Amino acid sequence: MNVVTDPKPPETDAVTSTSAEQDAAATGVLTIDLDAIVANWRTLESRVLPAECAAVVKANAYGCGTEPVVRALAAAGCKTFFVATLGEARAARAAARSATIYVLDGCFPNSGAHFAEIDCKPVIGDLNELAEWDMFCRRSGWTGGAAVHIDTGMNRLGLSLADAEGLVPRINAGNHGITLVMSHLACAETPQHPLNGRQVASFREIASQYANVPASLANSSGCFLEPQFQFDLVRTGAALYGVNPTPEAANPMRPVVELKVRIIQVRDVARGDSVGYGATWTARRPTRLAIAAAGYADGYFRAAGGADGVRSAEVIVAGRRCPIAGRISMDLMAIDITDLPDKAVRRGHMATLIGDGVTVDELAHHFGTIGYEVLTSFGRRFTRVYKSGETTS
Numbered sequence: 503m504n505v506v507t508d509p510k511p512p513e514t515d516a517v518t519s520t521s522a523e524q525d526a527a528a529t530g531v532l533t534i535d536l537d538a539i540v541a542n543w544r545t546l547e548s549r550v551l552p553a554e555c556a557a558v559v560k561a562n563a564y565g566c567g568t569e570p571v572v573r574a575l576a577a578a579g580c581k582t583f584f585v586a587t588l589g590e591a592r593a594a595r596a597a598a599r600s601a602t603i604y605v606l607d608g609c610f611p612n613s614g615a616h617f618a619e620i621d622c623k624p625v626i627g628d629l630n631e632l633a634e635w636d637m638f639c640r641r642s643g644w645t646g647g648a649a650v651h652i653d654t655g656m657n658r659l660g661l662s663l664a665d666a667e668g669l670v671p672r673i674n675a676g677n678h679g680i681t682l683v684m685s686h687l688a689c690a691e692t693p694q695h696p697l698n699g700r701q702v703a704s705f706r707e708i709a710s711q712y713a714n715v716p717a718s719l720a721n722s723s724g725c726f727l728e729p730q731f732q733f734d735l736v737r738t739g740a741a742l743y744g745v746n747p748t749p750e751a752a753n754p755m756r757p758v759v760e761l762k763v764r765i766i767q768v769r770d771v772a773r774g775d776s777v778g779y780g781a782t783w784t785a786r787r788p789t790r791l792a793i794a795a796a797g798y799a800d801g802y803f804r805a806a807g808g809a810d811g812v813r814s815a816e817v818i819v820a821g822r823r824c825p826i827a828g829r830i831s832m833d834l835m836a837i838d839i840t841d842l843p844d845k846a847v848r849r850g851h852m853a854t855l856i857g858d859g860v861t862v863d864e865l866a867h868h869f870g871t872i873g874y875e876v877l878t879s880f881g882r883r884f885t886r887v888y889k890s891g892e893t894t895s
């Protein structure tokens with residue numbers, strides 16, 4: 503069958519060694535700790551038992567790489583994966599031959615055969631879509647099943663509660679082809695938000711009428727609400743990758759990504775000189791800069807730059823936190839290393855943008871966004887290195 507696939511994940515020089523810093527040609531190195539992802543999955547799994555802990559691996563596993571992440575989680579015992587698109591489902595299927603794979607975007611008109619081809623299940627969000635899927639299943643004899651997504655207040659995807667109730671006779675009649683009933687929380691990271699209680703009440707009511715169909719409501723943050731949010735299966739994404747699912751408390755997850763980029767020049771600027779586009783940052787003293795080879799084209803947002811009177815994000819150079827001088831360029835940033843010992847930094851050293859205490863969530867704060875967007879914005883120029891006990895020991 504001739505199918506159009508999603509854009510391939512970025513070309514990577516994924517290797518199994520511990521340190522691509524040893525690779526003299528690497529400009530930036532994104533290290534993904536697969537053991538930490540697995541440990542995070544286990545933490546969530548034991549938290550929600552007896553519910554099943556499924557992994558959400560959409561958007562290239564939140565930038566971490568679908569195939570290595572799925573392979574690691576499947577080996578650890580994760581049985582169910584969620585992706586957004588069919589292209590992502592193909593990548594997940596290649597890494598996990600026998601897992602259950604759900605496609606959150608559901609199916610488009612005449613796309614049924616593509617689901618059957620790789621044995622994945624659409625998450626169906628309206629009655630027309632369900633009718634098309636049923637038609638495909640009748641004509642082809644495919645019995646792979648589908649999820650039904652019910653809207654309980656997000657107003658994004660999903661059947662209305664009335665439409666969902668209309669399906670109850672079908673569920674009661676048996677042989678209905680529905681393998682999961684789910685909904686999605688809009689405010690799970692804000693425990694006191696009143697919408698949480700309304701959503702769980704609506705969902706509980708409708709899910710109880712879908713007798714013997716497994717039910718799923720919680721995302722990562724939902725796992726940290728009361729147990730009544732957990733139902734039969736939770737869909738964890740961000741927390742697997744180290745984003746704090748409890749923004750109002752300490753992060754219970756292990757950090758997963760580390761990002762280091764090459765320092766390609768060290769230069770001195772005189773007091774009063776400006777740095778970067780727009781000349782928004784002025785040296786208040788004789789200043790030493792490290793020019794690092796990453797910019798907004800690599801997913802390091804312009805918003806994190808420094809300007810006179812504006813605090814920038816911080817970068818770790820030679821073990822110390824240093825501020826950014828001036829605007830972030832497309833491919834470059836200037837780091838103020840004046841406070842470091844004289845010979846501490848040389849051309850060719852690496853600066854740490856994430857890691858050594860700089861978290862994805864901290865960076866997200868400086869970027870004016872959330873950890874999810876930091877992870878999914880990582881540029882394609884970084885060399886990706888996968889770290890796991892199996893491959894490094």
Ligand SMILES: *Cc1c(COP(=O)(O)O)cnc(C)c1O
Nearest residue numbers: 558686721722737738739740741
């Ligand atoms: C992305 C997504 C998830 C995962 O959410 P996290 O907050 O990353 O855990 C779960 N369910 C649905 C429907 C999603 O779109």
